[in-house]
Amino acid sequence: MRLHGLDIARFLAFCGMVLVNFRIAAGVTPGTDTASLLTNALEGRAAALFVVLAGIGLSLGRPDRTTVFRRALFLFVVGLLNLTIFEADILHFYALYFLVAMPFLTASSRALLLAAAGTLLIGLISLLALDYEAHWTWETLEYANFWTLEGFLRHSFFNGWHPVFPWAAFLFLGMWAGRLELSSRRVQAHLVMWGGAAAALATVPAMLVQDPELAELFGTSAIPPGPFYIIAASGSALAVTGLVLALTPMLDKAGLAEWLAAPGRQALSLYAAHILLGMGTLEAMGQLDGALSPAQIFGYSMGFCALSMVAVWFWNLFARRGPLEALMRWSTDRAR
Template identity: 85%
Template structure:
């Protein structure tokens, strides 16, 4: 039986990503009002939830290594195409996470936790030894020399938007979670409680440290992705997933479950749509110059999320899977 809570959590992650990406694309400066604080809190959290849910999906789907590799190739190609119009693409990072996870598909649950910890340790070592700001122009949020071998490797594995080290830890943790009995109320409660505890504990060091450099390294900002960011974001993702699993049956009874779950099953296509249609509309309207206020871009983002639900409902009248989901299924089942 498919767990609607996972699909609902995936749709919430998509909505969080829309709120963050539309504000950044529209160059709306974050403020101190409630809307800005809420959107700020989603930075690095919505994407982390996406990656953790991908890990859960790997464990539940049990793909063989050939299928996993083909998915990685598909996402890598689509991601590189997306990079030509959207610098903060996450799809090619997904491909790299999948490749790193290939040797661990049949590993024990304990090994998956060790893999997550090892990924986290390598990421921390990189922050301590290497220059995180190399190739970055923080004023324009552009990355120089990405299409060189050195720039690509550094961006992909160390200082890009979602580098393999330490972001692949979210995937490994998701794979571990996917091994649990997710339909169990006890497991769901533990996910919420343990996740909330990790989110709080992960935020404490950055709040207590006074030294700016140490506070940045041990803080919970996604840039740079320090160890306590990974802990806090993992906790948030785990708590949200557990909560959605717990309330999923109630939402189904209320008639809302499928409305919220359906777009979650087509998150890949919606991710492309929020760039091509959502940001494309903003660009056509000439609204990528910072002229939109916090409230207007927030309303536009929520409107796009609501529109996504309607578009998926209409699409499902004619097809079961989203266009990119169908293409990925075809590519992974193509005669070997």
């Protein structure tokens, strides 16, 4: 079963990641303008939506463990290559999420929710027991000793950009959501209602504590990824998914659904393109030193997203899949 609304949601998640990543890459200091506030709201949310949608895809596609392992291996290799030019890569984390999820591919819905809760609990215990700031230089957002065994394991599972604990909870939650009747209007309404409620309620605990360290732990910022961040981002991801699914018939009637869904089906290729071409262009223009205003980087980001839609339309005249999607399919089939 393929729901075009999921592809549209994936493209929206990609656009959110572009807004956040381009601002970070360009060294733009957030302000109080509308562009800054919107981008601030997407930090840690767009990427979480991406992972939740990946989990939904696992449940809907029902791949066997061998296929998931081969896809994970492909993403891990591509992610490590990407790490050499973009330190906030998420692809190698995706690979680790898939490996952690492999034993749960045929698990019950209840087991998936328990796995999400367990992942969240391990992440919380790690935050309380370990030094989250180890290896980080926050002023430059650089992580030392990543290419050592200790640094790699700490970064991947504890204090990297998207560590397995607790970020894999998003994948488990998506796998659970993928078991629902997502084409049902009732289910879509429940996702919007309960997801929105979770996102809103998760912001309350931080308002009730006065201690700065506790406020950070109880907050909904992605760094560090405390339990209420996971709840808030999970809620917003489910709410957006339900809302987009509900709006897809109207978008289809307006002739917009396929335009928005097509780039969502090639999100892996577009993710690579936004680093190689989008950030590469910024670097060639000498705009990675904070010279751009928040409004300018916002406009550049939205322009790149619009250009991505057009590029995918032209690409689809000659090929059905994006280049990286085709390469992953080819490598998986060849291995088989």
